[in-house]
Amino acid sequence: MDGTRTPVRSRSHQNDEAPGETRGTIAPDATGTMTTGAKRNKPVRPGEASESSTSLGHQDGPSEAPSNLRQWGGPNAPERIDTVEPAPAPLHSDAPDEPRSPCLMPLADLKARLRLVPTQPGVYLMRDPQGRILYVGKAGVLRNRVRSYFQKQDDLGIKVQHLVARIASFDWIVTATEQEALILENNLLKEHHPRYNIKLRDDKQYLYLKISMNQRYPRISTARRTSHDGSRYFGPYSDPTALRETVKHLQRLFQFRTCTLDMDRTYQRACLLFHIKRCSAPCVRAIDETAYRASVQDLIHFMEGRGRNALDSLRIAMEAAAGDLQFERAAALRDRIRAAEQVIEKQRITSVGRGDLDAIAYAADGDEVVVQVFTVRDDNVVGREEFVLSDTAGAEAGEIVAQFVQQYYERATFVPPLVLVQASPMGEKTLREWMATRRGGAVHFEVPQRGPKKDLLDLVNKNATLALKRMQVEWLADRRKTTEALRELAEG
Numbered sequence: 272m273d274g275t276r277t278p279v280r281s282r283s284h285q286n287d288e289a290p291g292e293t294r295g296t297i298a299p300d301a302t303g304t305m306t307t308g309a310k311r312n313k314p315v316r317p318g319e320a321s322e323s324s325t326s327l328g329h330q331d332g333p334s335e336a337p338s339n340l341r342q343w344g345g346p347n348a349p350e351r352i353d354t355v356e357p358a359p360a361p362l363h364s365d366a367p368d369e370p371r372s373p374c375l376m377p378l379a380d381l382k383a384r385l386r387l388v389p390t391q392p393g394v395y396l397m398r399d400p401q402g403r404i405l406y407v408g409k410a411g412v413l414r415n416r417v418r419s420y421f422q423k424q425d426d427l428g429i430k431v432q433h434l435v436a437r438i439a440s441f442d443w444i445v446t447a448t449e450q451e452a453l454i455l456e457n458n459l460l461k462e463h464h465p466r467y468n469i470k471l472r473d474d475k476q477y478l479y480l481k482i483s484m485n486q487r488y489p490r491i492s493t494a495r496r497t498s499h500d501g502s503r504y505f506g507p508y509s510d511p512t513a514l515r516e517t518v519k520h521l522q523r524l525f526q527f528r529t530c531t532l533d534m535d536r537t538y539q540r541a542c543l544l545f546h547i548k549r550c551s552a553p554c555v556r557a558i559d560e561t562a563y564r565a566s567v568q569d570l571i572h573f574m575e576g577r578g579r580n581a582l583d584s585l586r587i588a589m590e591a592a593a594g595d596l597q598f599e600r601a602a603a604l605r606d607r608i609r610a611a612e613q614v615i616e617k618q619r620i621t622s623v624g625r626g627d628l629d630a631i632a633y634a635a636d637g638d639e640v641v642v643q644v645f646t647v648r649d650d651n652v653v654g655r656e657e658f659v660l661s662d663t664a665g666a667e668a669g670e671i672v673a674q675f676v677q678q679y680y681e682r683a684t685f686v687p688p689l690v691l692v693q694a695s696p697m698g699e700k701t702l703r704e705w706m707a708t709r710r711g712g713a714v715h716f717e718v719p720q721r722g723p724k725k726d727l728l729d730l731v732n733k734n735a736t737l738a739l740k741r742m743q744v745e746w747l748a749d750r751r752k753t754t755e756a757l758r759e760l761a762e763g
Contacts, residue, residue, distance in 0.1 A: 479506035
């Protein structure tokens with residue numbers, strides 16, 4: 272990215288959102304089949320596929336599918352999308368007395384291309400002269416959204432003006448619904464990291480807490496991505512060190528295993544973690560499978576914010592142990608109950624009503640944005656995560672909120688029914704529908720104006736502001752170290 276980047280102030284448009292990439296341009300042909308919007312350069316013989324158009328999900332005739340097909344998700348989405356290599360940047364041929372093109376395309380070519388853009392939902396891709404994707408965006412009506420970039424430039428934000436000035440070509444992909452467009456946009460953002468899109472920084476460092484429920488004695492570990500392998504995942508967590516400390520603390524409460532031993536075998540001696548009361552040692556069968564899985568279920572309740580359920584289970588187990596005259600076990604369970612009660616009390620906040628919600632707030636300074644997410648479950652703050660967004664300068668609050676929500680909940684393992692935000696996200700309707708699909712129930716955004724919810728969001732914003740100041744000091748120190756290192760290298 273060169274030093275001329277001056278980020279975004281996108282305008283909100285009906286049924287669509289902010290700007291992104293892929294290669295094929297899809298538009299419906301006369302039969303209603305979705306095809307690429309590129310021009311045909313030669314006639315198509317019967318039974319032969321055109322070079323510049325392909326049917327979504329099937330092909331007529333026996334010809335093989337091209338090797339450069341990409342896949343993407345969505346309930347009614349095409350299985351394949353033919354990619355079209357971008358044409359070299361055309362030379363300007365505008366006559367001196369004609370209006371000048373706002374981008375690198377000659378005005379006549381731009382107008383002709385805009386007439387081809389369909390009115391269906393989909394994703395559009397803005398490219399530079401080398402064919403690299405500058406921006407990926409989604410829209411409920413592609414034609415309206417794409418045309419808006421080339422209207423009166425003074426009405427656009429500085430970042431959008433810089434983007435438009437670098438556009439040498441653009442493509443589009445039609446989807447069946449706006450939700451599918453959002454899913455495709457997410458996939459393209461992760462694959463191409465376009466320069467002008469707001470994006471989460473350093474997403475490879477995010478971790479998940481993994482509970483391998485598909486194993487006889489479930490193991491607790493961390494993972495960098497989720498998988499449909501029968502395990503339970505919690506996250507993402509932005510601070511790996513803090514997550515590992517959390518795991519150690521949870522071990523004292525629930526005494527689960529973290530080892531990679533083959534649990535189909537029975538071992539002779541337990542490890543040190545058993546003796547310091549951080550593991551119940553299923554490896555030596557110091558605990559039976561039923562009791563161990565019950566303890567892991569208590570851990571899951573705790574991670575879900577159902578700490579009271581976990582306490583009830585521990586109390587029942589303590590009373591049962593005392594009734595069986597297992598006083599040592601009863602005493603150990605009593606200690607675990609006390610420790611869990613202390614943790615739950617620390618999580619307690621001013622009541623915002625029963626139920627689950629996430630509170631999201633950010634602090635910005637130029638192109639630097641830090642986002643904080645407070646996870647509230649059953650009136651308890653059970654998590655706080657911190658994220659950094661890049662390429663945000665000039666972006667409006669609604670765009671920042673929308674881009675973060677879209678990228679965060681695409682990774683999240685749980686979607687709450689309520690999300691508190693500082694500003695209504697751009698394209699809120701589409702976001703709500705997409706999140707409701709992931710949740711399996713309705714999702715609402717709220718911008719609280721007063722009361723406990725407003726107090727909570729103010730607290731999140733205060734934490735984001737403090738985090739931004741701390742990070743700015745760290746970034747400045749890193750830049751100074753880099754400058755010193757370069758100076759030493761130059762001096763030899």
